[in-house]
Amino acid sequence: MENLGIIFGTVGTVLGCMLARKKYNFSFKKGLFYSFAIVLLGILECKVMSLFQSWLLNMISGGEIPIENGIRFIGVIVFEPLFILLLVYLSGEKYRKLMDFAIPGNLAALLIGKLSCHIEGCCYGIPFENGIYNKFADANVFPVQLCESASSLIAIAAVYLLLYKCNKIRKGTLFPVGAIIYCITRFIWEEFRYYDNNWQLDFFFGLNTWQFWCVISVITCVIWLIILYTNPKYAECDFSTKENAPFTVISERIRTSVIRFRTRNEKNIVHHKKKKK
Numbered sequence: 001m002e003n004l005g006i007i008f009g010t011v012g013t014v015l016g017c018m019l020a021r022k023k024y025n026f027s028f029k030k031g032l033f034y035s036f037a038i039v040l041l042g043i044l045e046c047k048v049m050s051l052f053q054s055w056l057l058n059m060i061s062g063g064e065i066p067i068e069n070g071i072r073f074i075g076v077i078v079f080e081p082l083f084i085l086l087l088v089y090l091s092g093e094k095y096r097k098l099m100d101f102a103i104p105g106n107l108a109a110l111l112i113g114k115l116s117c118h119i120e121g122c123c124y125g126i127p128f129e130n131g132i133y134n135k136f137a138d139a140n141v142f143p144v145q146l147c148e149s150a151s152s153l154i155a156i157a158a159v160y161l162l163l164y165k166c167n168k169i170r171k172g173t174l175f176p177v178g179a180i181i182y183c184i185t186r187f188i189w190e191e192f193r194y195y196d197n198n199w200q201l202d203f204f205f206g207l208n209t210w211q212f213w214c215v216i217s218v219i220t221c222v223i224w225l226i227i228l229y230t231n232p233k234y235a236e237c238d239f240s241t242k243e244n245a246p247f248t249v250i251s252e253r254i255r256t257s258v259i260r261f262r263t264r265n266e267k268n269i270v271h272h273k274k275k276k277k
Contacts, residue, residue, distance in 0.1 A: 006043065006071070008112045008115075008116065009039075009042070009073075009108075009109040009112045009113050009116075010036075010039045010109075011112075012105070012108035012109050012111065012112040013035065013038060013039045013042060013105035013106070013108055013109045014032070014035040014036065014039065014105065015105075015108065016104035016105035016106075016107065016108035016109075016156065017031065017034070017035040017038060017101055017102065017104060017105035018031050018032065018035055019104065019160075020100075020101060020104055020160070020163060021035075021101070023163055023164075024097055024100075024101050024239060025239050026101075034087070034091070034093075034098070034101065035105060037087050037091075038084075038087070038101075038102045038105055038106075039105075039109075041080070041083045041084065041086070041087065042075075042076045042080075042105075042106065042109055043071075044083065045075035045076050045078070045079040045080060045083055046071045046072055046073055046075040046076060047069065047070075047071065047075070048075060048079060049072035049074060049075025049078060049079060050068060050069060050070040050071055050072040050075070051067065051068075051069060053072060053209060053213075054066070054067045054068045054070075055067055057199050057200065057203075057209070060199060060203075061197075061199045064197075064199065065197065065199055065200075071113075073109065073110050073113035073114065074110070074186070074210060074213060074214075076106040076109055076110065077106065077110075077179050077182060077183065077217050078213055078216070078217055080099070080102060080106060080175070081099065081175070081220070081224075084098055084099055084102065089245075089246070090245065090246045090247050091241070091245055091247045091248075092241045092242030092243070092244070092245025092246075092247065092248055093241055093245075094171070094237055094238070094239065094240075095172075096170075096171045096172030096234075096237050097171060097237065097239060099172060099174070099175040100163075100171060100172060100173070100174040100175055102175065103159055103174050103175040103178040103179070104156055104159050104160065104163075104174075104178075106178070107152050107155050107156045107159065107178055107182060108152070108156060110148070110149075110152045110182065111149045111152035111153055111156070112149075114145045114146070114148040114149040114152065115145070115146075115149050117145045118143070118145035118146055118149070121134050121135045121136050122136070123144070123145055123193065124136060124137055124141045124144065124145070124193075124194055125141040125142030125143060125144035125145075125192045125193055125194055126141060126142050126144075126192055126193065126194045127139050127140065127141055127142075127194070128140055128141055128142040128192075131143055132146075137194065141194065142192045144189050144190075144192045144193050147189045147192070148185075148186060148189050151181075151182060151185035151186060151189065152182060154181065154185070155178045155181040155182045155185075156178070158177065158178065158181055159174050159177065159178040162174060162177060170228055170229060170234055170235065170237070171234075171236075171237035172224075172228050172234065172237065173225070173228065175221075175224075176220075176221035176222075176224045176225050176228075177221075177225075179217055179218075179221050180217075180218055180221045180222070183214035183215075183217045183218045183221075184214070184218065186210065186214050187211050187214040187215070187218075190208055190210050190211045190214070193208070193210075195208060
């Protein structure tokens with residue numbers, strides 16, 4: 001089911017990003033390329049989130065909680081601001097441009113990821129008489145995964161609304177706004193999630209594991225927005241690309257090689273025809 005979640009999450013990420021590509025002056029090919037790059041980064045972020053979180057739990061529990069190499073979807077929110085730097089360096093695109101381009105896809109992945117959790121039955125809610133039957137709990141539980149998916153949809157709608165209806169917002173606004181909406185709603189829904197051990201339930205000053213990371217993300221994004229809107233140099237952000245970026249250099253070399261190959265091939269064909277005459 002994890003692999004199926006990744007597949008559908010990939011589709012959601014690509015669609016979420018591609019629907020916004022024209023706003024960033026990306027051609028279809030470039031938009032698609034960056035979308036799949038964001039997918040690969042997202043998978044890595046989810047893996048790192050899982051390993052890091054389980055490592056922390058293993059450490060504070062004295063080894064009671066084993067280290068797991070799974071998928072934690074919130075990693076696309078927590079680690080995206082850091083991991084996107086690799087794509088910024090390789091592509092030569094502006095950081096704020098790529099972050100805003102990525103957030104609709106990130107949220108779409110969260111939406112689909114939580115739907116896959118609901119189908120699988122993992123990450124289920126607390127016992128709730130009027131809830132949905134869960135095979136692992138063998139009881140009706142609060143549909144927390146569906147609520148998280150709905151929250152992701154609200155965040156996606158807000159991001160697209162800002163993108164298409166608010167032309168005066170500064171570039172770099174969409175990611176923190178989308179992340180804040182998702183994390184605040186996720187924080188609330190976490191009150192209704194079932195945890196089978198106290199290490200996860202009381203992770204940090206009464207916060208469970210994912211509430212803690214939601215708070216970290218919200219604080220980070222609030223600071224981001226304060227800096228973005230109080231610093232005059234961030235008032236503008238052009239969409240130009242660095243000419244000496246690795247992707248640009250490699251692309252140009254490939255294009256030159258293809259042209260040389262075609263030219264050489266055409267000359268050989270002409271030469272061959274002359275010989276026949």
